[in-house]
Amino acid sequence: MSLKPRRVDFPATWTVLLDTVKGVVTCGRVARATWTDRFHDVYQLCVAFPEPLGDKLYQETKSFLEAHVSSLLKAVQSCGSENLLANYHKHWEEYSQGSHYLNQLYGYLNSTFIRKQKVSDADLNYGGFAMDMADQMLEIGELALDTWKRLMIEPLKTQLLNLILQEVKKDRGGNSVNQTVVHGVINSFVNVEEYKKKYSMQLYEELFETPFLHETGDYYRQEAAKLKDEYNCSDYMEKVIQKLDNEDFRSRKFLHPSSYTKVTHECQQRMIADHLQFLHGECREMVQTEKRKDLTHMYSLLKPIQSGLGVLMQEVEDHIKHTGLEAVRSLKGENVPGQFVESMLEVHSKYTELIQSVFHADQQFVGALDKACAAAINFRSNPKMACKSAELLARYCDGLLKKSSKGISETELDDKLANCITVFKYLDDKDVFQRFYSRMLAKRLIYSQSTSMDAEEAMINRLKQACGYEFTNKLHRMFTDMSISSDLNNKFSDFTREDSSRDLGVNFSILVLQAGAWPIAQSNLPSFALPQELERSVRMFELFYNKNFSGRKLAWMHSFCNVEMKFNYLKKTYFVTMGTFHMGILLLFNSGDNVEKLAFSFIQKHTTLPERELVKQLQSLIDTKIISHEGEITPQSDFELNLAYNNKRTKFKITAAVQRDSPQEVELTHSAVDEDRKMYVQAAIVRIMKARKVLKHNLLIQEVISQSRSRFNPSISMIKKCIETLIDKQYLERTANTTDEYSYVA
Structure with a gap:
């Protein structure tokens, strides 16, 4: 078989080739030898001498395909409308397969003759040829499909559409239909244009998809109205979900995948979006009664609808907020901090689980939970008063971390402290919490009360993770001081043992604390004359400390000290831990023979304690019945040592007044927070202005709020006052010829 170009008798060759073409298009049996010969005939026609006959072959093949499809059209139409879909599908399956084989038979014509004349993808996308697409030559397989579209689908399109819609309606009504036929006919609208580079779905969308969606919308509009009349909201939602699932399954049975979401969207619009007012009207009752099944259905229906979840989300937020506020308002009794934290954690835990199980942890609902919890935790019964939540949380942590918290395991303690961070993250006034927490931590460390x-x-590491190193810097330094003080005590013990003349006569240990790290006020400390029994210990420690650390100044804070005294004057021996001031008062009864009664003025003269402080210390000794006095304490009062004192415990403790929080201390803490806030805001303003140089008033306020939010929410009035203060200090100035702009003064 020669590949050399030669003269070819076209009519004779085409007659032979046509028989094979008919067999191929009708999927008839074609012998391999015949196939090979016909493939060679196509090649010979394309390379014929003196002139290639490819164009003539193309035209003859086109004429054959048109005649063949026209005959098929008559065959389909002749069988009546009842069998039209089935016959169309049968002929299409045969024809589409045959056109595929025919395209292979004409492979050489496609590659050497047709493709060279086709417009390239670049020309299609960007232009370049003013060619009418209808005049463009198609590969033989494409030509066969185009012929089917023009001569079969176009004449039958109305009938096909109506019959398909009827079949779908039957399926919706529960009647059986031939899924294979319906699916095959619909897919033929796609397959017939698959070869197109652009707009390959145009026929499918225009001929079938658009009318189908319109019909689907009408059907489900009527269905929704019927269901709404017959059922309540709960049952309506169940029916809608069922119908959506059924329609989605139906789409996958019959339609092209590109239509799945469009059909679902149309159903949702008709049955959900068109009835949003009805559904939204039921949200409040469902949320307040926490009907989980109904809420799950409501969420799944409203989620795909634009702006559909807004009302449900707001109702959830309001309900959680109301529940949280009820828990906060009902606090009473002794353990208010514990009730506050545990009730808020219970609310948070309950609704976190609800949002995860019902709303699938949707971030919008998680945000609603956060807003609601923040509103409840930062609630103020009186807007003019400070919120107590930060203080209550700090007291709750203090209660957990004190040795007095009994019956709690390490694991349980760790879990409770971890839960505290959940509440802490919602606090607006994190700086208030820091103040109270640091003050309580200081007392726990000083009095060795930490469990x-x-x-x-x-706990401090958790706070650092939540707010950063700056937030816990001073807390870390307090721990460092405790460690250093332990080393100092060991060195001081070695110092006293080196020389017998340094013997103290008492067990003596100290804490050396950095003034800047500990929340202890050094001003207004009560004066106190140290008892003679301790003077040597203090003097020796100062000698030791100054020898090791030159240039440092020690300020003794006797009000924070504890001492253990041994009572030998009673029938039983008692070991009592008490404050230094208590010790100073009781040692006066030991200053001479049979001193059992002392006057207030005598005690004040020898202790040098201020009258108010002395009254407080005496009262605590009277309350514990160690000394006796009738009536109110006055400067003329006398006090007797209670020689009949009796206690079941031989070791006990008298709590120093400084260990108990007073209203004045709480007020001072809040005042200190206010001062810290002013300094923080001023520092933030300077940082911002130093970077920006010039800034409008409103932008400056926004940036200050943004920077401060992690610690507290500054008021606009506070920011304005801080701006005025910085202008007075000449850090800032108002820009000339403007009223709302500031410049940084370098």
């Missing part, structure tokens, strides 16, 4: 130093450090 576990590991738990203390773990």
